[in-house]
Amino acid sequence: MKQVGFIGIGVMGKGMIANLLQKGHRVYAYDASAEALRWAKEQGAQVVHSPAELGPGAQIVFSSLPGPEIVEEVMLGENGLFATLAPDSMVFDTSTIDPATAQKLYAEAKQRGFHFFDCPVSGGPAGAKGGTLTIMVGGDSELLPAAMPYLQAIGRDIVHIGDAGSGQVAKLCHNAVVASITAALGEALLVARKAGVDPQKVASVIESGSAHNRVLSIFGPNILYGTYSETIFSLAHMHKDLKLYEHTARKQQVPSFVGSTVFQLYEAAMAQGKGGWDSSAVCTVIEQLGQDSIAR
Structure with a gap:
């Protein structure tokens, strides 16, 4: 050793x-x-x-x-x-x-x-x-x-x-997908809530359907119960990773329609002082815009 x-x-x-x-x-x-x-x-x-x-x-x-x-x-x-x-x-x-x-x-x-x-x-x-x-x-x-x-x-x-640097490319792409799924879950579950459908039941359908994803398994409880202060992976770290991903996408001349939109949601959450919260707290920005909350 x-x-x-x-x-x-x-x-x-x-x-x-x-x-x-x-x-x-x-x-x-x-x-x-x-x-x-x-x-x-x-x-x-x-x-x-x-x-x-x-x-x-x-x-x-x-x-x-x-x-x-x-x-x-x-x-x-x-x-x-x-x-x-x-x-x-x-x-x-x-x-x-x-x-x-x-x-x-x-x-x-x-x-x-x-x-x-x-x-x-x-x-x-x-x-x-x-x-x-x-x-x-x-x-x-x-x-x-x-x-x-x-x-x-x-x-x-x-x-x-x-080669050197490729591990970072893989990680940035991975986290961009995680952040995008997190924001998509927040949006979909808020739509369910405002349409009068229990978000937990919709989450259960997502869990067992073709939309199944580990992001819901890991971050879903924070989104469903509004426990965003229980940090699994900080919003500030995800914001940093998305910024690096966006820079990489531009350098490679790849349009980043999804990534740039999600990054702006994280920018808004950072501006609201939520960097120390869990990365799923990006959903609070969507909740504010939708004038409702997923959790009850």
């Missing part, structure tokens, strides 16, 4: 760190938050005080961070990880960022003699805690056999998507 570094001890990071420790890895953890570092130490991880401190001892490093700017800063900035990593080390970035940043970091790593993989994940905090995440991998496929024991410590379904 090699020493494993971990950068970013948030909701997702905590679950992944716990699983790495459970699998017997010696984990060195970094976060800007003193409280997060205390948590890691209590779990049995060794704590460090900058990304650069991880490099000399850890040949395997995971990161789980909020967005592309902070990922680039942590890797390439002052006291950044890339300044101290040993040759042939592997970096697995599980953050959701834009493909271009992932490709830049891949190229920088290759030039310095180590390996960078964009490894965005799906499954939320429950998947991180249970070690059942779906991991979308972009990077050199020939290195995956050596990487698998570490990826399997945090995830169940590990899919090599393609």
Whole structure:
């Protein structure tokens, strides 16, 4: 077992760190938050005080961070990880960022003699805690056999998507579909409510019919009961992912009629200060426009 570094001890990071420790890895953890570092130490991880401190001892490093700017800063900035990593080390970035940043970091790593993989994940905090995440991998496929024991410590379904940046493309497309289905569910269930039909019965029909989807299974209770403050995946994070998706769609010259409309709904929810709520709170914007609520 090699020493494993971990950068970013948030909701997702905590679950992944716990699983790495459970699998017997010696984990060195970094976060800007003193409280997060205390948590890691209590779990049995060794704590460090900058990304650069991880490099000399850890040949395997995971990161789980909020967005592309902070990922680039942590890797390439002052006291950044890339300044101290040993040759042939592997970096697995599980953050959701834009493909271009992932490709830049891949190229920088290759030039310095180590390996960078964009490894965005799906499954939320429950998947991180249970070690059942779906991991979308972009990077050199020939290195995956050596990487698998570490990826399997945090995830169940590990899919090599393609070259550097392709994992991020897959994740952004995935989340754009999730966000679109969430908004569509809010709209349809509000139509049912205003037409005098019980939204829970309509949800039951969707669950058993050809419109069946996991979004309803995961986020449906929040939509049906109006419990949007019970955050499964924050609205701010979904808003960020949709923004990156929209940028990617424009770069590829693909019309984004559905995605751009859904993004505007998330923009409205963010403007209303709902970034800390669950991503399904986008339905409150539809409820306001429709002058009714799905829950009773």
